Amino acid sequence: MTATAERPSKTIFRRPETTEGFWSWITTVDHKKIGIMYGYAAFVFFIIGGLEALLLRIQLAGPNGDFLTAAEYNAMFSTHGLTMIFLFVMPVSAAFMNYLLPLMVGARDVAFPRMNALSWWIFLFGALFTYSVIFFGDVTPPLGVEGVPGNIDPSEQTLLGGLPDGGWFLYQPNAGPDFSPGTAVDFALLGLQILGIASLISSVNFIVTVFNMRAKGMRLLRMPVFIWMTLVVAFLLLFSLPIIAVALFMGTFDRAFGTLFFQAAGGGDPILWQHLFWLFGHPEVYILILPAMGIVSEVLPVFSRKPLFGYAAIVFAGGGIAFLGFGVWAHHMFASALTPVAQAAFGLSTMTIAIPTGIKIFNWLATMWGGRIRFTTPMLFAIGFVAMFVIGGLSGVTHSVVPSDWQQTDTYYIVAHFHYVLFGGSIFGIFAGLYYWFPKLTGRMMNEALGKTHFWIQFIGFNLTFAPMHWLGLQGMVRRTWRYAPETNFGPWNLAVTIGAFTIALGILVFMFNWTWSKRKGVPSGLDPWDARTIEWTIPNPTPHYNFADNPHVTSLDHFWHMKYDEDDEGRAVRKDNADEIVAQLDYDGKNPKAPIHLPNPSYFPILMAAGLPLIAYGIIYHQGLAGKLLIAIGAVITIGSLLGWGMEPLEEPHDGGGDHAEEMAEAH
Amino acid sequence: MADVIEAAETHAEDHGGHGEHESFGIDNRKLGMWLFLSSEFLFFGALITNYMVYGNDTFGATVVPREIYDIPFTSVSSFVLLMSSLTMVLAHHSLATGDQNGTRTWLLATALLGSIFLGGQVFEFYEFINVYGMTLTTNPASSAFFMLTGFHGVHVAIGVIMLMSLFGMSRRQGGLSEGHGMNLELVGLYWHFVDIIWIVIFTIVYLLGAV
Numbered sequence: 001m002t003a004t005a006e007r008p009s010k011t012i013f014r015r016p017e018t019t020e021g022f023w024s025w026i027t028t029v030d031h032k033k034i035g036i037m038y039g040y041a042a043f044v045f046f047i048i049g050g051l052e053a054l055l056l057r058i059q060l061a062g063p064n065g066d067f068l069t070a071a072e073y074n075a076m077f078s079t080h081g082l083t084m085i086f087l088f089v090m091p092v093s094a095a096f097m098n099y100l101l102p103l104m105v106g107a108r109d110v111a112f113p114r115m116n117a118l119s120w121w122i123f124l125f126g127a128l129f130t131y132s133v134i135f136f137g138d139v140t141p142p143l144g145v146e147g148v149p150g151n152i153d154p155s156e157q158t159l160l161g162g163l164p165d166g167g168w169f170l171y172q173p174n175a176g177p178d179f180s181p182g183t184a185v186d187f188a189l190l191g192l193q194i195l196g197i198a199s200l201i202s203s204v205n206f207i208v209t210v211f212n213m214r215a216k217g218m219r220l221l222r223m224p225v226f227i228w229m230t231l232v233v234a235f236l237l238l239f240s241l242p243i244i245a246v247a248l249f250m251g252t253f254d255r256a257f258g259t260l261f262f263q264a265a266g267g268g269d270p271i272l273w274q275h276l277f278w279l280f281g282h283p284e285v286y287i288l289i290l291p292a293m294g295i296v297s298e299v300l301p302v303f304s305r306k307p308l309f310g311y312a313a314i315v316f317a318g319g320g321i322a323f324l325g326f327g328v329w330a331h332h333m334f335a336s337a338l339t340p341v342a343q344a345a346f347g348l349s350t351m352t353i354a355i356p357t358g359i360k361i362f363n364w365l366a367t368m369w370g371g372r373i374r375f376t377t378p379m380l381f382a383i384g385f386v387a388m389f390v391i392g393g394l395s396g397v398t399h400s401v402v403p404s405d406w407q408q409t410d411t412y413y414i415v416a417h418f419h420y421v422l423f424g425g426s427i428f429g430i431f432a433g434l435y436y437w438f439p440k441l442t443g444r445m446m447n448e449a450l451g452k453t454h455f456w457i458q459f460i461g462f463n464l465t466f467a468p469m470h471w472l473g474l475q476g477m478v479r480r481t482w483r484y485a486p487e488t489n490f491g492p493w494n495l496a497v498t499i500g501a502f503t504i505a506l507g508i509l510v511f512m513f514n515w516t517w518s519k520r521k522g523v524p525s526g527l528d529p530w531d532a533r534t535i536e537w538t539i540p541n542p543t544p545h546y547n548f549a550d551n552p553h554v555t556s557l558d559h560f561w562h563m564k565y566d567e568d569d570e571g572r573a574v575r576k577d578n579a580d581e582i583v584a585q586l587d588y589d590g591k592n593p594k595a596p597i598h599l600p601n602p603s604y605f606p607i608l609m610a611a612g613l614p615l616i617a618y619g620i621i622y623h624q625g626l627a628g629k630l631l632i633a634i635g636a637v638i639t640i641g642s643l644l645g646w647g648m649e650p651l652e653e654p655h656d657g658g659g660d661h662a663e664e665m666a667e668a669h
Numbered sequence: 670m671a672d673v674i675e676a677a678e679t680h681a682e683d684h685g686g687h688g689e690h691e692s693f694g695i696d697n698r699k700l701g702m703w704l705f706l707s708s709e710f711l712f713f714g715a716l717i718t719n720y721m722v723y724g725n726d727t728f729g730a731t732v733v734p735r736e737i738y739d740i741p742f743t744s745v746s747s748f749v750l751l752m753s754s755l756t757m758v759l760a761h762h763s764l765a766t767g768d769q770n771g772t773r774t775w776l777l778a779t780a781l782l783g784s785i786f787l788g789g790q791v792f793e794f795y796e797f798i799n800v801y802g803m804t805l806t807t808n809p810a811s812s813a814f815f816m817l818t819g820f821h822g823v824h825v826a827i828g829v830i831m832l833m834s835l836f837g838m839s840r841r842q843g844g845l846s847e848g849h850g851m852n853l854e855l856v857g858l859y860w861h862f863v864d865i866i867w868i869v870i871f872t873i874v875y876l877l878g879a880v
Contacts, residue, residue, distance in 0.1 A: 107690070111697045204704045211700060214691035238704060242712035246719065250816070259805055259812035260728075261719070267728025267809045276715065551690075647834075 027602035029113035032543055034120045035099030036441070041124055042092035048131075049083035050508065052076045054501055055160075061498040063486040071139070072158055073482035074165035075184075081168030082188060085288065086195050087127050089426050093291035094123070094202060096433055097230045099441070101206060103536035103543065104224050106215025106552040111208040113600040114646065115201055121610035122198035129614035130191030136618075137162045137184035164188035167480065169281065170251065172262035172273035177255045183621050186255055190617040193248045196241045197613070203237035206230055215535070217554040221312060224534045228315045229294030232322045236283045236290075239326070244280035247273060256620055271336055278329035286325045288422060289389075290318060292429025293360060296382045299432050300364055302530050303379035304371030305573075307558060310363035317356035317363075324353050334402050335409045343402045350400035357393055361386065376530075377451030381432035384459055388424025392417055395470065410480070413473025419466045431458075431511070438515075439529050443541040444522030450514040454507050461503025468493040468500075528579035533561035538583050546597040552586075605646040612639030702855045706862045709824075713866050716817045717873060723813040724878055732803040734814040735878040739793070746789035747871045750825075753782035754864045757857050764853055769844035772853070773836055779860065780832040783825050790822050814874070821870060824863050831856045 025033060056076050059065040068076065098116065102109050110116050139162055164184045166175035175185045210231045214223070251273065253259040260266035262273050301308040308314065330338060330346040338346075364386050373379065395417040399405045408414055431454075438446045477490050484490045528537050535552055536543075538560055556562050563582050565573040576582065615635030622628030693700065727733045756778040763771030794815070797803045805815045835853055839845045845853060 112701065200705075200708060204701050204708075207704055208697050208701050212690060212692040212695070212697050216691060218691050238708045239711055242708050243715045245712060246715035249820075250719070253805075253812070253816065257805060259816070260809045261723070261812055266806075267726050268812075269722070269809075272719070272722060644834075 024602065026607055027604055029109070029117045029600050029602055029606070030545060031098045031102050031109050031113065031116060032545070034116055035095045035097075038091050038098055038120055038123070039095035041127070042088050042095060045083050045087035045127065046092070047508075049080050049088055050505060052080040052083065054505060056080065057498040057501040059482060060484075060494050062495065063484055063488070063491050065483055068482065069158065069161060070482045071161040071165065074480070075160055075163035077480060078165050078167050078188075079163045082130070082164070082192075084422075085168060085284070086192065087130070089288045089422065089430070090195075090199065091123055091127075092430055093233070093288070094119075094199075096226075096291060096295065096430075096437075097202075097206060097233075100437065100536060101209055101227060101230055102213070103440075103539070103547060104227050104534055105210065105213060105218055106535055106548060106554060107209065107213040108547050108597070109600060110205050111213055112205050114603050114606055115205050117603065117606035118610060119198040119201040119205065121607045122201070122613060123195060125610050125614045126191055126194030126198060129194060129617055130187055132614075133163055133184055133187035133191075134159065137164070137182070137187055139165065139180065139182040139184050169277055170273075171277075172251065172254075172270040173264060175251065176262055176270075177258075178263070178265070186252065186621045189248050189252045189255070190620060193245060193252070194613050194617060196245055196248070199237050200241050203234040203241075206234040207238070210234075215548075215552040215554050221315070222554055222557045222559070224294075225297035225308065225311065225314055225318075226291075226294035229290045229297075229318050232318050233287050233290050236287050236322050236325065240280045240283035240287070243276055247276035247280070250276075252620065256623060271333075274333050274336060275329070278332045279326075281332065282329040283322070283325045285418075285421070286321055288426050289429075290321070292385065292426045292433075293318065295429045295433035295436070296364065296385050298534065299378050299382040299436050300367045300386075301558075302436075302532050303374045303376055303382070304368045305374070305531070306367055306371040307533075307561075308363070309366035309369075310359070311557060313359055314363050317359040320356035321353060324349065324356070328353060331399060331405070334405045347400045347402050347405075351397065354393065354397050361390060361393075376435075377446065377448055377455060378432045378436035378530075380452065380455045381428050381435065384455065385425060385428040385432060388420055388428060388462070392420025392422075392424055395420065408473060410478055411473035412469040412477045412479060415479055416466050416469035416473060419469070423466070424462060431455075434515075436530065438518065439525035439541045440536060441542055442519050442522070443525055444518055445525050445529060446518040446522060447514050450510055450517075454510040454514060457510060458504055458507030461500050461505075461507055464500030464503060465497050466500070468496050472497075526580070527583060528560075531564075531579075533558040535559050537579075538563075538586060546599055549597070603646070605642045608642035609639050609646065612636065612642070696851060698851055698855060699858070702858050706858065709862060710866075713817075713821070713869075716820060717869065720813040720817045720874060723809040724874070726809040726813075728808045730808040730811075732801050732807060732811075734797075734803065734810050734874075737797060737801045737803065738875050738878065739796075740875060742789070743793070743871065743875050746786050747867060749782050749789070750786040750864055750867055753779045753786070754861055756782060757860050761853060761857050764845060769839065772845060773839050776832050776836045776839070776853075780829050780836065783829045783832070783860075787822060787825055787829070790818065790825075817870065817874065821863070821866060824866075828856070828860050828863055831859070 025037065028034065055068060056073065059068040059073055098110070098120075101107075162182075162184055164170075164187060166180055166185055166188070170185065170188060173179055175189075210223070210227060250259070250261040254261055254263060254268075260268045262268045262270045264270055297308055297314055328346060328350045330342060331350045334343060334346075368383075395413070399408060399414075399417070435446055435451055438444070472490055472493050475488075475490070477484060477488070484494075525541050527540065529541075530537075535554065538552070539548055552559075564576055564579060566576055568574050612635040615631050615638065617635075619628045619630070619632030619635060623632065695703075724735065725733075756775045760772050760775035760779060763769075763775055797811075803811045805812055835845065835856060
């Protein structure tokens with residue numbers, strides 16, 4: 001489908017060539033710009049999800065709270081979960097992967113640059129579609145329970161009350177047509193479907209990049225751990241997304257077209273939803289944590305001034321976690337009617353996850369052991385990650401003991417557990433990465449004093465928020481309940497939790513101030529501000545748009561460190577020269593490209609093609625009317641039309657990896 | 670394991686053949702297609718599992734999918750789809766030997782056989798709905814049946830569109846170039862995948878279901 005140079009008239013648009021200004025961001029296929037857009041968009045949703053959490057905490061600050069209605073409370077905890085998982089942690093991980101993957105493997109871009117832009121725009125439009133529920137969503141009384149106190153009266157529907165209210169897991173039959181009429185849940189189901197397409201395209205792109213685009217000499221076991229974790233996460237996405245895609249289709253068909261998959265009244269089985277959801281949902285939690293583990297594995301050795309202890313063990317433990325992660329899903333379902341054999345089997349398989357995780361923890365500790373540690377902000381966050389993740393991991397192991405899990409199911413103990421691994425884990429790791437790679441992005445350092453202030457506020461606030469949830473849960477406080485009575489004595493600890501939540505918010509404000517201030521006024525970072533070990537630091541900060549001026553040649557793990565240091569007779573590291581001098585001698589120093597560099601040209605088609613998908617999704621929600629059918633038709637025309645335009649677009653540059661048909665088929669999924 | 674990877678790569682390095690990248694030596698687009706298809710296998714795996722869970726779930730309805738299958742009819746249309754894999758291989762072979770006319774002929778034949786299969790499926794759905802009164806919403810078994818075979822049909826239809834695009838391009842440009850040869854290979858991979866999935870569906874849904 002590639003148009004050759006002699007037929008430019010056959011294309012719909014001239015291929016854009018801008019590299020600056022508004023349109024350059026709309027049409028870009030540069031992995032760095034895409035990564036930055038992913039990052040900012042994810043952070044906006046982080047703020048939204050955080051505000052939702054604060055509303056929940058105001059409601060629960062004291063007994064018999066009346067800040068939110070029950071309907072609003074349900075909507076807030078559901079959208080808080082959906083937002084933080086699908087619209088913050090996943091895309092911010094994608095931001096790191098996009099920005100760093102080509103830099104760390106020594107490539108000019110990912111394997112399929114236009115597909116990369118496509119997945120970003122599909123993500124953005126999917127996210128906006130999901131949140132457009134606030135304008136278009138409505139909830140009507142569930143079947144047969146009109147007038148029951150606490151249920152929703154349409155005449156009293158508030159703005160927030162019209163959001164999806166079935167939890168991020170959308171359990172059936174609660175999220176089915178009978179008990180969640182109205183359109184709110186449709187937005188969640190179809191929104192996740194669109195976001196899944198974006199992740200699927202990214203995962204194919206990243207795997208091909210890792211397999212085929214590595215710099216010369218960058219063997220698999222010389223890749224940075226972050227790249228290994230990117231690879232593992234991409235495989236997890238590749239194999240778990242199709243399962244949730246089928247489940248979401250079934251849920252949508254139940255609601256829109258009257259199929260009976262999860263409708264017990266028609267012979268369907270609601271438990272099947274739980275199996276399909278968690279068959280995706282458990283790999284999903286490793287999709288959320290493994291990128292942060294990769295980041296921490298980069299940060300710890302740099303600031304311990306030691307090589308990563310047990311590199312291969314950490315890499316294979318990451319793969320092991322991913323593999324085992326497909327065999328433990330039913331531990332989310334111990335309270336459903338599983339047979340004792342199944343419960344024992346899933347309990348055991350859950351325990352085995354602790355082995356590769358433990359391997360990682362001990363290797364990180366051994367990396368720090370005996371190192372000359374520099375307590376910079378990224379290092380503090382990385383150490384915070386290890387400590388908090390251990391707590392969350394240990395409470396996780398308690399869930400593998402089935403009788404104990406029954407006691408904990410649906411209590412705040414569970415909430416405490418997964419916030420320790422996802423906030424204390426993923427988000428601390430993400431902040432470590434943001435501070436660590438900020439100079440790569442901007443050429444400046446973030447302010448250390450503000451950074452450390454941020455860390456300590458967030459660290460204290462985090463523990464004040466989530467540690468008391470352990471004991472609240474063990475005392476029997478149940479999740480997803482909008483009020484508790486004064487007699488329960490849950491009040492004091494809940495007040496502490498609420499204060500902790502606002503402390504975290506204060507920490508995030510410090511971070512936002514630091515980021516905006518440092519971007520303009522931060523100390524210039526120079527070439528190698530952290531005495532880093534990996535090759536992305538051998539090129540100038542901020543990264544030139546062509547990345548490497550010449551293709552790097554890698555000869556070892558931690559290649560950059562070995563360029564800077566020799567060993568003396570006793571095995572101690574001896575500095576050869578400063579980084580600028582060493583890099584100046586490289587032929588790929590990023591300053592003086594020897595040959596003209598061809599980069600893939602920007603394109604209008606990724607954003608156009610992505611724009612069609614939400615239209616189709618709106619059409620499915622309103623398919624009973626003419627408007628809905630029109631929307632489906634218009635969306636299909638836009639998507640398929642831009643697909644053809646994409647295929648006929650002149651490449652100009654033979655190295656543009658735009659695999660036309662591969663994309664076409666990814667789209668068909 | 671680690672040693673095996675290292676050894677394999679050292680071996681590759683010793684024998685040269687590297688461009689400017691370390692690579693698995695398989696074209697980016699082909700690798701991407703294989704990865705995408707591996708994901709598709711799980712997509713259909715979930716749909717087939719879903720049918721196996723619900724295939725006998727009639728819930729009191731009088732009409733059940735497995736009792737109204739027309740095995741001889743579906744066997745013929747399955748045979749037609751399998752033959753389209755043969756014509757796909759012939760199209761690929763023709764392009765490899767530089768026979769552009771042959772390529773176009775076999776592409777058209779593949780698309781035609783795929784369309785016949787789709788026509789058979791439309792006829793089957795029409796009969797089930799209008800003659801036997803079994804619709805998407807009759808019982809969980811019928812929901813699962815239409816969902817599985819319907820999604821497979823959509824995949825075949827997309828394959829036919831891609832085949833016709835290749836055919837059209839070849840007509841307009843007087844043949845497919847080397848770059849398009851890769852496109853033909855990718856469409857071929859996809860097409861064979863759709864056929865293989867049908868063999869599984871035909872066996873599990875129709876043959877075993879009717880026993």
